[in-house]
Amino acid sequence: MSSSFRTPLIAFGAVALLAVTGCSGGNSANGGGGDSAESLVIDTAFSIETADPGHSYDPTGNMLAKALYETLVDFEGSDVSTPVPGLASWEQNDDATEFTFTLEDGRVFSDGSPIEAKDVVFSLQRIQGMVEAKPNFLLTGVTIEEVDDKTILFTTEAPMLQLPAILANPALGILNSDVVIENGGTTDGTDTAQAFLDSESAGSGPFVLDTLDLSSQIVLSRSDEYNGDEESAYGRVVIRNVTESATQLANLKGGDTMVALDLNGDQVATLGDDVNVDSVASAQTIFLLLNQSTEVAGDLANVKLAEAIRYAIDYDSLLELAGAGSVEATGVIPPAFEGALDAGVEQDLDRSAAALAEAGYDGQTLKLQFPNDYPVGGVEFTPLAERVQAQLEDAGIAVELAPAPFATELDSYVNGTEGFGLWFWGPDYADSANFLPFAPGLKVGLRAGWVAEANPEIAALAADAAQATDTDERTAAFTAFAEAMQADGPFVPLIVPGRNIASAGDVTGAVYNSVWEIDLAEIAPAS
Template identity: 60%
Template sequence: MRKNTRYATTALGLTVALALTGCAASAPRDGNAAAPTSVVIDTAFTLETGDPGRNYVPTGYMVSKAVYETLLDFAGSDESTPVAGLASYTANDDATEFTFTLDTDRVFSDGTPITADDVVFSLNRVKGMTESKANFLMEGIEVTKVDDSTVVLTTKTPSLKLPALMTNPSLAIVNSAVVIENGGTTDNSDAAEKFLNGTSAGSGPYIIDSIDFESQVVLTENPKYNGAETPDFTRVVIRSVSESATQKMNLEGGDSQVAIDLSGDQVAALGSNISVTSTPSAQTIFLLLNQNPAVSPVTSKPEFASAVRYALDYDALLELAGAGSEQATGVIPPSFLGALTDGVTQDLAASKKALAASGYAGETVTLEYPNDYPVGGVSFTPLAERVQSQLAEAGITVELAPAPFTTQIDEYVNGREAFSIWFWGPDYADSANFLPFAAGAKVGLRAGWTAEQNPAIVELAASAENATSMDQRAGAFSAFAQGLQEQGPFVPLIVPGSNIATAKYISGVSYNSTWTMDIAELHNK
């Protein structure tokens, strides 16, 4: 689970933010003015490195997507099927061998042709840097050069998720000769990060002009770029503005042209000179009920989870989320393969029956949650209060126990919370991201849910993981999601919206669950 984009750095005031750009923001077009050639983007920074192979945070992904390219890509907001990027691909019937054929016309920002050697080095560099947060993306994948334009990726078990993995900006293809010359290796001795923090070694439509990890990134056009994108903006400034209210003020005042992190309520209040792209995000907010009796003899009863599941009024909870949001129909969000069509509906009779079967005797259950970490504009405190009120109507007594994210995360990760609100987002655009909710898997164990407690769910997860056809895979993931809804210790609540607001003259905004927005797709209308 990657960190959410909000509250990442100290908020910059408006005056400071403007000073950091080094120039005035582009003025909107009118009938007598030339089209702006620069754009200012405000977002809550999660930026740790300019090295794509070490990157694992949302702002970093947005930057890497603009500067580097991957073997495969997605077309606009459609994340269902990867398309050709630097290469096209074919797969064998067992989904264990993937052959990538490079577009031999493509070059890096210094004019060097992109070859199979660059692909092999780039992917093996991430695989070998075990200290990199992105290292897991290459787990179990072997990379072999066939010739200068052909590379084969192999796995021991079926891996229909592999094409989606190859869209992740952490697996971008770098100029191997340049990176090796500046300390790059394929193991933990790699020392190229310092170089990549200030210099581009990619083939994307932009190159790095400057990076300040606390304040802003400046990108300029790559004069050697010869790919399919046709960006209208030759200069891009991405600023760290962690407070969404400040982002809104900057956008309305014309000091920025794009605001990434506005809530549903904020976008509803924007004027007619602002355009908004609202869509369900890929985040899922859910309740966790610990299945370990040592943690809680109450929540560990499967019937108690059912009682909670049917007690809630999901439409009333959704009112707190605003534009672009949807009820979570399961642990898999609606844009992913296997997502359920319909969510749970409130059924108080079913809730009371399950509650009686659980042996609940009126004990107070403590609901824990981070109170300083909104997800997609959804604050957890009013959500927790509404859950508390609804459960009280069903006969369940809940006490609220908010805490800062930094305190709460350790309790959650280590499986010590009996009843809590959390969220989950994908690391790459594939439903395999949600298999950790299975019994005995990472999130399952955070809920005290061992493989021995539900072998049927374990089997459903294995079927989804090892499917060798898309039809088989879709059915397997749907069965997995349905099994979790019926038997799991998780109660999915809300998929919050992604609301990207822009100046009226900007078009081309497409939400992506990994890199949020492709800067190169922004255009003047």
């Protein structure tokens, strides 16, 4: 028996999106030709390495891929809770191990040629063949086969209700296989098409690539052959690399740009009514980690110490630092995601003191390690760490701050040698399965020295959530996992930073999406 899933009610989530600083772009919004009245100008700090979707897995790269390439699955607006048909609709079996996708009739690539099943199979198998490609892991355990010209069968090794959400990732955009193969594209790992795709696009999106300068700006033109439902109101888009948020702010106020993507909460507070601001919680969670390995943490390898810290924190005070759009993290699954808890922890110093005594704490100084040069969602870690330090000292817990550059601190975090750390986590695709790595024995759990044997009950809850095939049971399983992690886990979720998208008053549709930042085709003149 099969069930139809044109708009399946599955997991909530978002994409982990990390900003990478580049060189500031110039202020010539309309350089390179074109009618300025038809140009959309966007400022952002570039986080992009290529225009090839098969090699791209960065914020700016995702935004670009969304404009140039369409995916089998899509999301509507900023809502990433419910995948909807993109290039195809789908059905799945009851075990969530077979997904049959049927392409929409009549859709074409930018050269006018039809989109066929062979293009889907080639595009996705190309990524599977490129083991070094960043999006490669998205299709692990997935077999992709052509049934006929319009039909593709996906088979998974284990239940995978999150597959439609995964297939909405812009990195899995569908390429014109004939064109890409002619220019070095293969599925066996010998692919050399990236250079071609950095100069020309081969997709079916509302835009085509004009020029790509990874240090300065990217220019797109409206595709003449596009026949989907997201035709752009602008004939030209210029995306400029402006690394300083203060410069983005000045450009927006001065009318030199129409959309600024990287303003923090304090900056958007200075904007008047003539500027539109979309402030929402991001998909990233900032949290504290308490290592459970005695080799690392000694006598303090105890989840009761995490409980003591959890109830010593004044979360409202931390949100004051985070600014517009930020919310308290209610657990390891952020608010509004499938299985997220309705409310977070409230400060309770009596409960903190009781847990501290049970942990065997007798005044040892905890060294709090964190990256000091990598803000997340506009949140600087140093002032956040200082506020955490003050609050914990008020609760009788001695804390020494130990900041280091991101590149240095990342090694100790990934290798599990931090006793007490301040870090962040964001999902790789729009599904709550991305937060299961916090479980004992899994990726983030092991970074905290938390092996599966340390808490078999929570490990089993994570496995239940991963293997669920019924949507209601799946939600219940994720909720149970989130509750158990808040009660007995070695992590202290703190805040979910906000994202602030600011646009000129005569522009509409510039809203944040946790998978692809913004959809360029949805932005239009307000008139």
